Amino acid sequence: MMNFGKVIAFALIAGAVAVGGTALAQQTGKVNVTGIRLAASGESDGNGPEAGKGERFSVPQVAQRVSEQGYTDITEVELEDGNYEIKARDKEGRWVEIYVDGRTGKVMHSEVD
C-alpha cells in the first residue's frame, strides 16, 4: 500500500506535465509557424489581415479565401475559438467540413461529412 499512493501521484504529475506541455507547444508552435509562413510566402495580399499583425480574418474574407481554393456552396461559416469551421463542397462535389486558421486563412484540416 505504501508504494501504491506514490505511483499514482507520480503518474498524475507526469500526466499533468504532459498535458500542460502539449498545450504550451501547441499554442507557441502555432504562433511561430504562422509568422514564418506568412513572411516567407508573402501571402498578405489584401485579402486578409496584414502579416504579423495577428488580426483575424472576417467572415467574408475567409469565405472568399476558401472559395478561391476551389470550394463551393459554402453553407455555414462558424467562428470557433479564433478559427473557422466551414461547411462547403470540395472540388469533387463532396460535402466537407473545413477548419481554417482564423489568422492566416489557411486550411488546417478538412473532413468529408
Next chain:
Amino acid sequence: MATADVGPRADTAAAGSVKVWDPLVRVLHWSLAGCFALAYVTGEEILSLHQVAGYGIVAIVGARALWGLVGPRYARFDDFVPGPGRLIGYLRDLLAGRPRRYLGHNPAGGAMIVALLAGLLGTGASGILTLYGGDAFEELHEVAANITLTLVLLHIAGVILSSLLHHENLVRAMITGFKRV
C-alpha cells in the same frame, strides 16, 4: 497557538476537534470544484474562459498530486489511496451498513479521488486534442467531460452518505479543516 494559522475559525477547534485538512488541500479542493463548474458551463459558449478553467484544472491536479507526495499526513496519497483488497473490504462493510470511520479519507473516498483526478486529466488531455481540429476530438472531449461529471456527482453522493453514517459534516470539515476526533 498551534491552530493560529486558521484565523477566526480557530475558536471552533473546541476540545475534541483535530485539524485534518491543511489549507492547501482545502484551497485546491474548492478551486478545483470552481474551475470544473466554470469549465462545464462555458464549454459550448465562452471558449476563452473555458480554456482558462481547463488549464487551471490541469495545474491543480498536478499541484495536488505533488502535495500528495510531500504534504502533511492526511494530504498524502499513501494515507488514502487503497489497494484493491482494502477497497473491497471497505465496500463490503459499507454494504453491511457498518463502515469504519476514518479521520482522513476512507478507502472508497480515496479511490474516488484517484478516479476524479484521472478523469479530470483525461478530460484536459482530450480538450487539448480539440485544438488540433476535428469533430471526433470534440466528441471525445464531451464524453470525457460527462464521465467526469458523473464521477463528481457520485463523489458528492459519497460525501453525503458518509456524513450521514457517521453523523458529521464532511463538507464543513473540507471548509474549516477540522474534524471531530
